[in-house]
Amino acid sequence: GKNTPPNRYDITKIQEHVERFRPQISHHRREDAPCVRYLEPELSVKILYDDFTENSAVKDRCGYDLYRRTLKEMHISFARLGKEDCSTCAVPEGADKEAHKEEASRRRKSYGRDKLRENLVYTSDLQKVSMLPRMEQFKEAAFTRRLVALNHSFVPAGGSTAETPVIANLWHEAIAGRTVTEMASSVISFLKSKELPEKQEITICSYQNKNYLLFQALLSAVQNSDVPFQKVTLRYFVAGNSFMAADSYHSRIEVQFCQMSAVLNFWDFATCSRAADQHCVTKLLTPQQFLAF
Numbered sequence: 694g695k696n697t698p699p700n701r702y703d704i705t706k707i708q709e710h711v712e713r714f715r716p717q718i719s720h721h722r723r724e725d726a727p728c729v730r731y732l733e734p735e736l737s738v739k740i741l742y743d744d745f746t747e748n749s750a751v752k753d754r755c756g757y758d759l760y761r762r763t764l765k766e767m768h769i770s771f772a773r774l775g776k777e778d779c780s781t782c783a784v785p786e787g788a789d790k791e792a793h794k795e796e797a798s799r800r801r802k803s804y805g806r807d808k809l810r811e812n813l814v815y816t817s818d819l820q821k822v823s824m825l826p827r828m829e830q831f832k833e834a835a836f837t838r839r840l841v842a843l844n845h846s847f848v849p850a851g852g853s854t855a856e857t858p859v860i861a862n863l864w865h866e867a868i869a870g871r872t873v874t875e876m877a878s879s880v881i882s883f884l885k886s887k888e889l890p891e892k893q894e895i896t897i898c899s900y901q902n903k904n905y906l907l908f909q910a911l912l913s914a915v916q917n918s919d920v921p922f923q924k925v926t927l928r929y930f931v932a933g934n935s936f937m938a939a940d941s942y943h944s945r946i947e948v949q950f951c952q953m954s955a956v957l958n959f960w961d962f963a964t965c966s967r968a969a970d971q972h973c974v975t976k977l978l979t980p981q982q983f984l985a986f
Contacts, residue, residue, distance in 0.1 A: 877910040
């Protein structure tokens with residue numbers, strides 16, 4: 694009939710419990726899985742369910758299978774990010790795949806030539822989201838409220854030196870988010886860095902942030918002399934074939950996380966980002982540096 698069964702469990706309680714862990718959208722998979730949100734990989738359905746039943750006032754009507762199905766309906770995943778392969782390259786042979794591989798190869802060769810030239814060439818990438826604190830050895834830490842920390846890195850294509858250092862723009866969610874406006878503001882902040890050598894041109898290689906707002910922001914900054922460069926060139930890798938110097942820097946940050954054992958706060962996060970490269974400048978962005986385009 695149309696009447697609600699008396700034994701039907703209110704899944705909003707499960708949803709509210711899951712939201713306490715603050716699942717996040719990954720920019721690495723936003724194109725292929727825009728509705729999926731991710732929790733820390735050290736968590737699991739079993740851990741969440743045990744915590745829910747321990748703290749729930751109603752312990753006898755919510756089974757494990759109901760909890761698991763609710764997570765699936767909420768599009769929650771525990772995948773470890775940063776190890777994705779190119780989906781186009783993985784399909785069987787075809788005209789689209791061949792064209793894709795040729796374009797990826799052409800852009801990769803162009804990137805290789807840029808590294809050998811004396812031009813100022815930087816790679817740009819947003820590190821995968823870090824949720825602080827990172828204390829995997831303590832079970833209690835899995836249930837604490839997390840702070841989302843962001844690292845928008847600019848790494849020289851040919852390796853960092855004292856003249857061309859790594860510049861890491863750091864902020865957290867209490868300061869700003871990670872929309873196209875914030876990313877464009879971070880790029881402008883990078884171009885204003887006093888640590889960059891005095892040159893008229895700079896090239897930025899990336900595979901993200903291909904949008905008109907960034908183009909407009911750069912055009913305005915160059916025309917109004919807000920940045921010291923007369924020409925800014927943007928080059929984009931083919932998605933799925935975008936390994937670059939910034940990725941190597943991010944992997945070294947993960948090593949620093951492991952060596953520190955417990956990354957307790959944003960300052961520890963900045964310390965690991967700085968220690969990942971001997972020529973690294975970390976810039977803690979303030980709310981005033983995020984422009985309203």
